[in-house]
Amino acid sequence: MRKSPYSKNGSWKPGSTKVTKEDMDRYDRAIDRTPLSHASLDLPSDIVAVYDLETSGLGPFDDILQISAIRLDLKAKKELDSFNCYCLPSKPIPGEASRIHNIYYEDGVMKKKNQNSTECEILDAVPLNVGLESFLKWARHDGNAKGHKLLIGYNNLYFDDIRIINQIRDKCEDSHLDDLRGTFFSSDIKVILNTRRKLVDEAQKLDIDTRNAHDGMGDCKMVCEIILRRPITVTEIKGNSCSFEHTMNKKTNPLLKSGLITQAEADKLPTQYTLEEWLAMSDEEVKQLLELNGVVAVSVKKCLANRQKYI
Numbered sequence: 001m002r003k004s005p006y007s008k009n010g011s012w013k014p015g016s017t018k019v020t021k022e023d024m025d026r027y028d029r030a031i032d033r034t035p036l037s038h039a040s041l042d043l044p045s046d047i048v049a050v051y052d053l054e055t056s057g058l059g060p061f062d063d064i065l066q067i068s069a070i071r072l073d074l075k076a077k078k079e080l081d082s083f084n085c086y087c088l089p090s091k092p093i094p095g096e097a098s099r100i101h102n103i104y105y106e107d108g109v110m111k112k113k114n115q116n117s118t119e120c121e122i123l124d125a126v127p128l129n130v131g132l133e134s135f136l137k138w139a140r141h142d143g144n145a146k147g148h149k150l151l152i153g154y155n156n157l158y159f160d161d162i163r164i165i166n167q168i169r170d171k172c173e174d175s176h177l178d179d180l181r182g183t184f185f186s187s188d189i190k191v192i193l194n195t196r197r198k199l200v201d202e203a204q205k206l207d208i209d210t211r212n213a214h215d216g217m218g219d220c221k222m223v224c225e226i227i228l229r230r231p232i233t234v235t236e237i238k239g240n241s242c243s244f245e246h247t248m249n250k251k252t253n254p255l256l257k258s259g260l261i262t263q264a265e266a267d268k269l270p271t272q273y274t275l276e277e278w279l280a281m282s283d284e285e286v287k288q289l290l291e292l293n294g295v296v297a298v299s300v301k302k303c304l305a306n307r308q309k310y311i
Contacts, residue, residue: 043185043238044147046075049083049139050227051151052219053160054101056093060277063089064128064167065103065110067135068216070224071142072152074234079224083138084217086110086123087131101214115211129171132164136179150185150241154199154223157188158274161247181248185241189223192232192240202226260306268293279307 054066064087071080086103093105102113104120111120126134139149153160168177195202200213203222206229212218227237255278256266269289278286283304290300 043150043241045142045144045150046234047071047073047080047142047144048150048152048187048237049142050220050223051135051139051153051156051160052216052223053163054103054214054216055163056089056091056097058277059280060162060273061166061170062163063087063091063093064131064163065089065093065101066216067131068220069135069139069151070217070220072224072227074227074237077228082217082220083135085131085134086112086125087128088125090128127171128167132168132172133176136168136176136184140179140183148185148243149183150187150238152187152189152223152227152237154202154219154226155188155190156186157191157242157247161186161244165244165248181243181245184244186244186247187237187241189226189232189237192236193226193230199223206230261303262299265290265295265299265303268295283307 049069050072051069053064056063056065067085069083073080088110089105098104102115104111110123110125112123113120142149168180199219199222200210203210203226206226208222208225255261255273256263260278287300290303
């Protein structure tokens with residue numbers, strides 16, 4: 001059996017085997033990566049928010065440490081304003097994660113290490129619920145009082161969006177989750193480009209500066225540059241958009257489409273999981289997750305058996 005790429009405390013172990021190429025090929029064939037049936041071509045504005053998160057790990061419930069966004073006018077092809085917020089973690093940040101994004105949390109103080117020196121900047125961090133609510137408020141006020149709002153990212157459909165949903169559901173009042181569900185759509189540049197390249201690799205291919213990679217604002221700037229330099233049309237971005245309501249309803253649940261769980265189990269899980277995340281958990285973790293969400297013992301046993309086809 002493949003070992004979990006998570007350590008005992010739930011943090012990601014760098015260099016761990018995730019899933020094989022055969023697993024990912026099977027996963028890609030099983031899911032619809034462009035949910036066009038839920039696209040919204042009539043989004044009222046060409047002004048969108050390119051956003052990115054930095055987190056304490058790769059797990060779906062790991063802490064969000066930084067929320068960054070740039071408001072972009074797709075028609076005028078220019079940046080309008082930006083949002084950047086650091087959020088206090090609920091537990092220590094694993095060293096593996098800190099070495100990637102240079103965000104540390106020591107003695108109740110959040111710090112950002114300078115990439116070119118040993119100096120650290122003290123960050124003005126806020127509780128996560130305050131950061132999330134501030135982000136939604138900023139994203140909603142784009143100059144158009146009415147209509148849906150579009151968030152854009154890179155691999156956000158299977159990473160950032162899920163974490164935003166999980167944390168708003170967990171940390172904020174229900175009205176904010178309703179706001180996310182009823183107001184916001186999401187579009188993924190990685191899906192539109194139909195590529196498996198990481199953000200840094202895609203940026204380097206276009207000679208885009210990557211020195212600030214793995215910083216929320218730095219990643220947002222890279223995504224903006226990719227949008228402006230690639231022949232991506234406004235129609236493509238809007239046409240490949242997916243409502244957060246759709247994501248929350250799990251109609252694109254990759255586990256469901258891969259046959260790892262049934263619709264009944266999908267409806268009870270608090271969020272959707274990628275194949276990678278599902279296989280990274282131990283059998284005991286999956287069992288506890290299912291039981292905590294009211295899945296009956298017989299179904300739990302079948303879910304665990306289905307996992308063995310991939311592990």
